[in-house]
Amino acid sequence: AQSVTQLGSHVSVSEGALVLLRCNYSSSVPPYLFWYVQYPNQGLQLLLKYTTGATLVKGINGFEAEFKKSETSFHLTKPSAHMSDAAEYFCAVSARNAGGTSYGKLTFGQGTILTVHP
């Protein structure tokens, strides 16, 4: 069964500082991986995704994430935090079989609330 763990329910950084949000997955075959952001009273917005190919993926708003199979991780980073980055971030996985076919189920982590201080 697929599962995803986000380490740290709250992360606080200063404006201009590095943002690092951690995500680890558990799956017998490396899954498809996604990061979503949720602003208050809004739905989830896709930040970036990893399906195949380059393990370092770039997303919107200056975010990027690196898939590391050996560490079963997909951590989200941004070099310089902005006040507008304050939101809740969710890592999600979609398991697939060894042939690469997705099972279609999208499973989310518990979320990490990012606070950015001036």
Place this chain on the structure above:
Amino acid sequence: EAGVVQSPRYKIIEKKQPVAFWCNPISGHNTLYWYRQNLGQGPELLIRYENEEAVDDSQLPKDRFSAERLKGVDSTLKIQPAELGDSAVYLCASSPGPPRPAFFGQGTRLTVV
């Protein structure tokens, strides 16, 4: 391109009353998801459709929840009767199909009093 549309945005009902949520997915998206998000938690899948077929409803509390997706487009999620513990945000999402990502609507915030 219009996004996923959900209605209503907010709903307050008394316990034991019925409630229904409506979702219009992005045009052409065959996969439709209903998620429930409790306060401070990640979304949890209730049901997933591929066209008209519910392919994963293992987490749907079938004694009180029902869903339908007629003609493989719009979908309705119903709760009858509602309980206090059903208070949550109900999110609808659609996708062209895995592994392509899902796109979410703004959600319906349900409060049961």
